[in-house]
Amino acid sequence: MVKARKFVLARHFEGEPQLDNFRLEEEELPPLEDGQILCEAVYLSVDPYQRVFKEMHKLGEPMIGSQVARIVESRSPDFPVGKYVVGYWGWRDRTVADTKNHNDLxxxxxxxxxxxxxxxxxxGVLGMPGNSAYFGFLELCHPKTGEVAVVSGAAGAVGSIVGQIALIKGCRVIGFAGSDEKVKWLKDELGFHHAYNYKSMDVATALKEAAPEGVDVYFDNVGGKLSSDVIYNMRTGGRISVCGSISSYNSTEIPTAPILQPAMIFKELKMEGFLVKRWLDRWDEGIKQNIQWIKEGKLKYRETVTEGFENMPKAFIGMLKGENVGKAVIKV
Ligand SMILES: NC(=O)c1ccc[n+]([C@@H]2O[C@H](COP(=O)([O-])OP(=O)(O)OC[C@H]3O[C@@H](n4cnc5c(N)ncnc54)[C@H](OP(=O)(O)O)[C@@H]3O)[C@@H](O)[C@H]2O)c1
Incomplete structure (x- = not known):
């Protein structure tokens, strides 16, 4: 019998997640049926959506999430032993998975x-976050050479890629992130024109300095007052891609921020939210382009790797607090 470890939700989240929201359990896996594979996780992902997709939080059920896993047994000719797969099987180190009869996602x-x-x-950059950056920025912001692009959550998995794609497209790029170390990385290593620590610098003041003529495109990872401040500093015809609102994810009530309608009206702005699954039919395009940009030296990536499956809750809690630079992953 093969055994699997899994982290289940022991208590619903209230405010910031705590270690006792999770419980480590073991289960015996069944023998494989036709069309199934047995996989061992190699890397697992902690992502903000795991905090916020409340309808998927079931007590006693594994935490949701994706992983890269090695196929160790197979009864599916399309998924041979030794190959690696990406699966959305939750926080578990071994999985028996169906390769058929699933919906696409x-x-x-x-x-x-x-x-x-x-x-x-x-x-990260060659998966869901990279495609969120690629499609969410290019398809909704339509950046043009010489335009001013702002990204919040700029040193994270999605934001660090968005800022670099904006540079590739010839924009002047301004990033907001939550520590001086992150700001230094964005400026010195990724080549952002300006970057600011939003915890120690007023956003409107920063934009008056970095973009006195205004902002053309804004990729929003965080929401809240920071985003309202950016949006009030946009130029006529500006475009806003709303990817996330992590500043609200731990709140028990929906937070308020300065209303956006005056800026939206008088600057004739366009704002659109997205879920990256919108582009599932073009998934490979984003991954191939990001691989190519990495190989050309135009796109850099960084990961914050936590060792050990047993440390997943710690890595998740740390990511929500901003302890990661680039993509937060767990190495089993
Ligand atoms: N729409 C979609 O399909 C889609 C897909 C992927 C991700 N997302 C969203 O994109 C955003 C970024 O995701 P990611 O995977 O790239 O995560 P990430 O940026 O790698 O990690 C989360 C970061 O959020 C920042 N943060 C935490 N609390 C904050 C607050 N109150 N105000 C501002 N920033 C805060 C922290 O960085 P600091 O140190 O800078 O605070 C932290 O490192 C999230 O909102 C996520 O939900 C959406």
């Missing part, structure tokens, strides 16, 4: 050919 996919790059990138 949850079906395991063979990991893309990443060449010499680490497989963990399939959870």
């Amino acid at each position: 949850w079906a395991p996919i063979l990991a893309p050919d990443v060449g010499d790059l680490p497989l963990s990138l399939c959870l």
